[in-house]
Amino acid sequence: MKKQIEKNIKSLLHSIWKSGDMAISWTKTSIPGKRTPFFIKNKNQIDQLVFDTFCAVSLATYLTEFNRKEILPEDFKGKLHITCKPCDARSVMQLFSDMQVSEELVNLIVIQCDGIADESKLTKIMSGYVSNIEEENDRFICKGIGGTEKSVPIRDCWLDKCSDGKNCDLPYYYGYYFVGNETEYRKRISNLLHTKTDLVQDTMSPKELKKLVNKELSSCIRCNACRNVCPACFCSDRCVFEQPKVNVKYLDSEDASKNNILYHMIRFNHVAPNCTGCGECERACPMSIPLSMFYKYFNRLMWEEFEYKPGKTNSERQKLLSYHLGEDLV
Template identity: 25%
Template structure:
């Protein structure tokens, strides 16, 4: 892999130079006394952190319906966030023209619901922390692609903790050209290696009813899912989830009903909607106040379906989402 080695402070220097333009922004991570969180930087990078070991939301959520012409935005995010961004571009929910998307190797994350005093943000220490503790989120343990190999460019970390920047698209080449130094062959062995065999994921639907019985239908899972983007969600109206008079009319028509209504329908429709674009980030589960293991179901069903089409959400910009294409001869194996 041809890449540029990033000397200490190199990326901060490049981004600070980039941010001198009034129309330029960077979406990345900021370190403060409470931990690390997303931040849109304007003018300068303060307390910038390459890595964010704490997971609260998927950053692509903040980019939905972004059509800001004339601005330039650099994203430096985790692979599952860049993958969700790529899917949203395909779904015409983000205008790609003004964005350079850079994925950074991810050593795994801990839920912000966990009680932890301090967590390292330096690569070697964080790697050791993740190995020594059992704090890593389940979604990260079974992550399909934690490497910075998606988007326009990537930042990889070698075994000595050195950072390497490489490009995957023309935009990525533009990003790389902002960094001083020459391209050289990066070490073959990186801190995060390619998964030889992706874990085969099968969701056992036997527990579905039991797991979702605790659901209070707050819909946080929908609202925090980066690829669940419909403005007019069918579950906002009265048709699927009647309220007030409409609900009582339904009860008079059809008989007594348990509440809240429509849980299974809500989750199955959502599962169907995101089945080809889900990136397995677990943001839905993070947002659930009831501790329902949502990733298990959404990741399980989506990876199985994506596998049938040899598709992987967010892997690259040119791969069409299967449900946006029509092929007369496909899925022969599953024909009746």
């Protein structure tokens, strides 16, 4: 099925490609289970793209670089095609509605997704070393140390966000191509159980919340990976952490162990209104800090307060940017 979907993505790209176009997709690396972003700059490269159970990276983040012309080839004069899982497509929607990239320039290709594997979970199951992975129906057949073989259910390796379906909704947007069977996809996600309990609960007292924040964030080394990978974090060199002129001691990454809470508080405040819950921050964190638990909490607050779900459409403005002069506090 995945092979057929990959074939269909390639056929679609071949059929819509015009001279001067570019595409962002995934390709293989030499490490089993690792896929990497792939920038397709001419039609001959289309057949090197890959779509399979390991395409975890969200490519939406690259749209902001595209907007700043950082990844554009000199002769770009066409459209940018981007392949997305449905959860990534929601981040693209949010970038459209935040006016970070022009819809006119982008061709969104949404792919039927049955769950994506977290390669690090598989490596853990295989005690740290995997030399080969084959996919057979709903299992991975892996070779580990000394050629030992193990059959692992794919479901046991899913990214956390795949297990409850909360991120799988398709956006309300008519401008995308869908590769796969959309009816089948919608049926599958409606059957997923939305029962997983969020770890940060409204019933927590401020003291309990503070304790949880301190505990989880104490190992942060301020590497900025969570910021750099986040599609909702697009200030780039205007970011407060990149301002050499602003000499704020508490923002100094040298001082990380004491002040990383402030770093995260600033990030929480900046991206809570447009965080789509994509989980990329947590996936990229070298210290395995469960950042999603906090962003899920903000997502929930956004919904309870404003009935607003970031990434749902290309046009609804994020709530903390939509106000009328004369409203309280404006």
